[in-house]
Amino acid sequence: xxxxxxxxxxxxxxxxxxxxxxxxxxxxxxxxxxxxxxxxxxxxxxxxxxxxxxxxxxxxxxxxxxxxxxxxxxxxxxxxxxxxxxxxxxxxxxxxxxxxxxxxxxxxxxxxxxxxxxxxxxxxxxxxxxxxxxxxxxxxxxxxxxxxxxxxxxxxxxxxxxxxxxxxxxxxxxxxxxxxxxxxxxxxxxxxxxxxxxxxxxxxxxxxxxxxxxxxxxxxxxxxxxxxxxxxxxxxxxxxxxxxxxxxxxxxxxxxxxxxxxxxxxxxxxxxxxxxxxxxxxxxxxxxxxxxxxxxxxxxxxxxxxxxxxxxxxxxxxxxxxxxxxxxxxxxxxxxxxxxxxxxxxxxxxxxxxxxxxxxxxxxxxxxxxxxxxxxxxxxxxxx
Amino acid sequence: xxxxxxxxxxxxxxxxxxxxxxxxxxxxxxxxxxxxxxxxxxxxxxxxxxxxxxxxxxxxxxxxxxxxxxxxxxxxxxxxxxxxxxxxxxxxxxxxxxxxxxxxxxxxxxxxxxxxxxxxxxxxxxxxxxxxxxxxxxxxxxxxxxxxxxxxxxxxxxxxxxxxxxxxxxxxxxxxxxxxxxxxxxxxxxxxxxxxxxxxxxxxxxxxxxxxxxxxxxxxxxxxxxxxxxxxxxxxxxxxxxxxxxxxxxxxxxxxxxxxxxxxxxxxxxxxxxxxxxxxxxxxxxxxxxxxxxxxxxxxxxxxxxxxxx
Numbered sequence: 001x002x003x004x005x006x007x008x009x010x011x012x013x014x015x016x017x018x019x020x021x022x023x024x025x026x027x028x029x030x031x032x033x034x035x036x037x038x039x040x041x042x043x044x045x046x047x048x049x050x051x052x053x054x055x056x057x058x059x060x061x062x063x064x065x066x067x068x069x070x071x072x073x074x075x076x077x078x079x080x081x082x083x084x085x086x087x088x089x090x091x092x093x094x095x096x097x098x099x100x101x102x103x104x105x106x107x108x109x110x111x112x113x114x115x116x117x118x119x120x121x122x123x124x125x126x127x128x129x130x131x132x133x134x135x136x137x138x139x140x141x142x143x144x145x146x147x148x149x150x151x152x153x154x155x156x157x158x159x160x161x162x163x164x165x166x167x168x169x170x171x172x173x174x175x176x177x178x179x180x181x182x183x184x185x186x187x188x189x190x191x192x193x194x195x196x197x198x199x200x201x202x203x204x205x206x207x208x209x210x211x212x213x214x215x216x217x218x219x220x221x222x223x224x225x226x227x228x229x230x231x232x233x234x235x236x237x238x239x240x241x242x243x244x245x246x247x248x249x250x251x252x253x254x255x256x257x258x259x260x261x262x263x264x265x266x267x268x269x270x271x272x273x274x275x276x277x278x279x280x281x282x283x284x285x286x287x288x289x290x291x292x293x294x295x296x297x298x299x300x301x302x303x304x305x306x307x308x309x310x311x312x313x314x315x316x317x318x319x320x321x322x323x324x325x326x327x328x329x330x331x332x333x334x335x336x337x338x339x340x341x342x343x344x345x346x347x348x349x350x351x352x353x354x355x356x357x358x359x360x361x362x363x364x365x366x367x368x369x370x371x372x373x374x375x376x377x378x379x380x381x382x383x384x
Numbered sequence: 385x386x387x388x389x390x391x392x393x394x395x396x397x398x399x400x401x402x403x404x405x406x407x408x409x410x411x412x413x414x415x416x417x418x419x420x421x422x423x424x425x426x427x428x429x430x431x432x433x434x435x436x437x438x439x440x441x442x443x444x445x446x447x448x449x450x451x452x453x454x455x456x457x458x459x460x461x462x463x464x465x466x467x468x469x470x471x472x473x474x475x476x477x478x479x480x481x482x483x484x485x486x487x488x489x490x491x492x493x494x495x496x497x498x499x500x501x502x503x504x505x506x507x508x509x510x511x512x513x514x515x516x517x518x519x520x521x522x523x524x525x526x527x528x529x530x531x532x533x534x535x536x537x538x539x540x541x542x543x544x545x546x547x548x549x550x551x552x553x554x555x556x557x558x559x560x561x562x563x564x565x566x567x568x569x570x571x572x573x574x575x576x577x578x579x580x581x582x583x584x585x586x587x588x589x590x591x592x593x594x595x596x597x598x599x600x601x602x603x604x605x606x607x608x609x610x611x612x613x614x615x616x617x618x619x620x621x622x623x624x625x626x627x628x629x630x631x632x633x634x635x636x637x638x639x640x641x642x643x644x645x646x647x648x649x650x651x652x653x654x655x656x657x658x659x660x661x662x663x664x665x666x667x668x669x670x671x672x673x674x675x676x677x678x679x680x681x682x683x684x685x686x687x688x689x690x691x692x693x694x
Contacts (some may be wrong), residue, residue, distance in 0.1 A: 002421070118524045143528035164551055210573055221412025230624040232669045234631050236645075239653030239661050244464065316535060326546070326637050327653050333657050342550045350547050 017123075020116040021064035027109035028057030034102030038094040043102040052084035056109050059376070063116065067157050074120045085149050092152075097159025107153055114146045139205050166348040171174045175352040179252045181337070182356050189334040190360050192249040193321040197256025202313060204257070205264035206306070212265070213272045226266040238324040251322040252333075259320040260313040264306075271305025272298050307372040316365045318357060422533070424468055431464040432457040466659045474663040487643070490667050496644040497632050498671065499561045505628040506569020509621060511568065512575025519576075520583040520609070521601065537573050545634050563635035563644075570623035570631040580618025581615025615692060618683035625675045633668060645671075 008130035029052050032044040043049050059080040062073050088106060092099060118139055126132045148168045154160070155167040162170060175182070212218045238255050276299045285294045325335025334353055341349040405411035436457045440448055448456075458467040466474075475490065482489035515533070519526050545566045554661040586608050594604045636646025645664050652661035 086628070115524060118528050122523050124389070124391050124526045139527040140531035143532060163554060215405070217412050221414075221416035223417055224409060224413055230623075232672050233626075233630045235630060236649055236661075236665045236668055237635060240658070240665075242653065243656070243658065311549050323634055324635075339546050342547050345554075347551065348545065350544075354544055354547075365535075371677060 001065045017116060017119050018064055020112055020119065021060040022110050024060035024109050024116065025057050025064070027112070028053035028060070029103050031105035031109065033067060033284045035100050036091065036106075038098040038100055040095065040098070040292060041104065046091075048094075049087060049102075049106065051255035052087045052106055053109065055080040056084050056106075056113050059115065061114070063120070064228060071124065074117065075122075077117050077120070081110060083118060084110050084113070086201065089149065089154060092156045094243040096156055099157035103105055103157060107150070107157070111146070111150065114142070120141060152370065153169055163345050163347055166351060170348045171351040171355065174348040175355060178349065178352065182349040182352060184332050185334045185337050185353065186356055186360065188249060188330075189252070189321050189325065190318070193252035193324075193333075194256060194364075196249075197258055198313060198317040198322065200253070201257035201260030201317070202264045202310060205261045205309075209265050209268035214290075219273075220267060223269060225282050226262050226269075230266055234262075235323045237319060238320070238326045242327045243323065247328045247330055249333075252321045252329075255324040256317045257322045259316045263316070264309040264310050267305045267309035273303025274305065303376045304372075306375065308370065310368050311365060311372070314368050315361060318361050318364070322357065334364045406530060417672065421468055424465075425458070428459050428463065428465045428467040429454055432460055435460065435464065445559075449620060456569065462656050463658055470659055471662045471666055474659045478663065479667075488521060489529040490645075490648070493522065493644050493648050493664070494635070494667055494671060496645065496676050497629070497636065497668075500635065500644075501567055501625075501629045501632040501671075502565035503560055504564035505571050505625050506570030507564065508568040508628060510577050512572040512620075512624070513579050514574070515576045516579030516583055516613075519580050521605075533573065533576055545631070549635060563632050564643035566635040567628040567680070570627040574623040574627065575617070578616045579613055579621075582616030583609045585616065586612045611690065615683075615687060616692060617678065618686070620682075622676050622679050625679055626672050629668065629672050629675065 010146065033042050035041070036043050036046055036049050040046065043053060059073070062068055063077060068076075084106070086108060088103070105163075121139060121142075122137060124135060126135055143178070151165075152167045152169060155165055166174075166375075210221050220325045235255070237258055241251045241254040245254050272294075279297055279301075280293065283297050288296070322335040322338070325333045326339055330335040334357055337353050338350050341347075341353070406415075435452075436453060438444075452459040457463070458470070459464075463470070478488060478490040482491075485492060490685075515529070519530055548565060549562045552558070552565075583605075590608060590612075591604065594608055599607070632644070633649070636642075636644035637650050645668050648664040649661055652658070652664065
C-alpha cells in the first residue's frame with residue numbers, strides 16, 4: 001500500500017485544480033515587484049518575504065504540470081503553504097497597519113494554495129476506512145487553521161481596532177493569562193447550572209414521557225402542546241426564574257430544566273411509538289408483559305430519538321444558562337463575564353470566554369454523540 | 385355501524401359528541417390546557433400566599449376569610465406568579481387600549497422585535513440557501529465548510545449577542561440591523577443543513593435523465609434540485625423562524641432596555657414587574673406560534689401547487 005502511494009502517477013492537477021495552480025503562479029509573479037508594506041522594500045527585495053512567493057509559485061508549477069509523485073507534491077504544497085503563512089504572519093506582526101498591495105497579493109496566493117491543497121486532498125482515494133476518516137477530519141481542521149491565519153493577517157494588516165475584532169493571537173494570550181478566572185466561570189456556569197439542569201431536565205422528561213406513553217389520552221393531549229412549546233422562545237422565562245430562585249446557579253439550572261424538558265419529552269414519546277406493529281406482535285406472541293416490551297423492544301427503538309433530543313439539549317442547555325446570567329448573577333459565570341467585559345470594552349476577554357463556551361459545547365456534544373454510537377451501534381445511520 | 389368502520393379507528397356516529405371529541409386530539413388538548421390553567425392558579429395562590437400573609441400581618445388583620453385571601457393573592461400588584469387573568473388584562477391594556485405608537489404599547493414593542501426577526505430570517509434563509517447551493521456544487525466546500533457549519537451550532541452563539549450589539553453600536557450601526565444579524569446567525573443553520581439534504585434528494589436516475597438531456601449544472605439546479613428541495617426548505621424554515629425570534633429577543637437584552645420584547649423582559653426584571661414579564665412572554669409565544677403557522681400555510685399552498693402535498 002505504502003509503496004503504491006509513492007509511485008509516479010504523472011497526473012497533474014485537472015479542472016479547477018489546474019486553474020487554481022496557474023492563478024497562484026500568476027499571483028506569486030505579480031507580487032514580486034510590488035511593495036509589501038508602507039515605506040518598505042518590494043516583496044522580492046525583502047528578506048522576510050521573498051521566500052513565500054518563490055516557494056508557492058514553485059509548488060504550484062509542479063502541481064500544474066504534474067511533475068513528481070502526486071501525493072508527495074501535494075504534501076510539499078502543504079509544507080510550502082505553512083512556511084509562507086509563518087513568513088507572512090511574522091512580517092505583518094512587525095508592520096502593524098502598513099500592509100500594501102504586495103502583501104495582499106501574497107495573502108491571496110496563500111489562500112488559493114490552501115484551497116488547492118484541500119481540493120487535492122479530497123481527491124486522494126484512501127483505501128482503508130481509517131485513512132478515510134483521518135482525511136475527513138484533517139480537511140475541516142485545516143480549514144479552521146486557515147480561517148485563524150487569515151483572521152490574524154487581515155486584522156493586523158488592516159490595523160482593525162482591537163475593540164472591534166481582536167486578532168487570534170491576542171485572544172490566545174488573554175486565554176492563557178486568565179485561566180483561573182475562566183475556570184471559575186466555567187465551574188459556575190457549566191459544571192453547576194448546565195450539567196445539573198441538563199440531568200434533571202432530561203431525566204424528568206424521560207420519566208414523564210414513559211408515563212405519558214402509557215396513558216393514550218395524555219399522549220394525544222400533551223404531544224401537540226409539547227411541539228408548540230418547543231418552538232417558543234423559552235429563554236424568556238430567565239428573568240422569572242432569577243426572581244424565584246435567586247441570583248446563584250439554581251435559577252440558571254431551572255431555566256435549563258425548562259428549556260431541555262420539552263424537546264426530550266416530545267422526542268421520547270415519538271420514539272416509544274416508533275416500534276412497528278409487527279415487532280410488537282412478536283413480543284405479544286412471546287407473552288412479554290408491558291415492562292419486558294418496554295425494556296427489550298420499545299426503549300431500544302426509541303434510543304435514536306432520545307439521543308437526538310440529548311444532542312439538541314446539549315446546545316440549548318449552554319445557551320439557557322448563559323442567557324439567564326444576563327438577568328443577574330453573583331460576580332462569577334460565563335454570561336456575567338461576557339456582559340461585564342463587553343461593557344469595559346475588553347473584547348479579547350469576551351472572545352476567550354466564547355472560546356471556552358465553544359470548547360465546552362463541542363466537547364459536550366461530542367460526548368453525547370460518542371455515547372450514541374456506543375448505544376445505537378445497530379442503527380443504520382451508525383452502521384452505514 | 386359496521387365493524388369495518390370501527391376497525392379503522394373512525395369515531396362511530398352512535399357515540400355521544402363528548403366521547404367523539406375525546407377520542408380525537410382536540411379533546412385531550414383542551415383537557416391538558418385546562419389542567420395547566422388550574423395548576424397555574426393553584427401555584428399563584430401558593431406562591432403569592434406568603435406575601436399576602438405578610439401584608440395582612442403588617443395591616444394588623446387576623447383571621448381573613450379564605451375566599452378573600454384567595455381573591456387578594458390573585459390581585460397583587462407585583463406577585464411572584466401572576467394569575468392568568470392578570471396577565472390577560474395586562475395584555476389587553478397594553479395592546480388594545482394603548483395607541484400603537486406609545487412606548488407602553490406591546491404592539492409597538494412586538495413590531496420592533498418582529499421587524500428584526502423577519503429581516504434576520506430573510507437574510508438567514510437566503511444565506512442558508514446560497515451556502516447549500518455552493519456546498520452541493522463544490523467538493524472542497526462540502527468537506528471543509530460543512531463540518532464547521534454543523535459544529536457552529538454547538539457553540540452557544542447567543543453568548544456573542546451582547547458583543548455584536550455593543551461593538552456594532554460602537555462603530556455607529558444601531559437599530560434593527562445588529563439584532564437581525566443575530567437572528568441571521570441562528571436561522572441560517574437549519575436552512576443550510578436542510579437545503580443541502582434537499583438539494584441532494586433527487587435520485588441518481590433523475591440526475592442521469594438531466595444528463596441525457598445534456599442539461600448544464602445551472603439547469604439541473606433550477607429544474608430538478610431546487611424544486612425537489614422545496615419540502616426540506618419549508619421544514620427547516622419553520623425551525624429557522626422560531627430560532628430567529630429567539631435571536632431577536634436576546635439581541636434586545638444588552639442594548640439597555642430600549643425597545644422590543646426583550647427590553648420589556650429586562651425592564652420588567654429590573655423593576656420586579658412580574659405581570660409585565662409574563663405578558664411580554666405570552667406575546668412572544670403567540671408571535672412564535674403565528675410565525676410558524678404562517679410558514680406552515682405557505683408550505684401547504686406551495687407544495688400543493690407543485691403537486692407535492694402529502
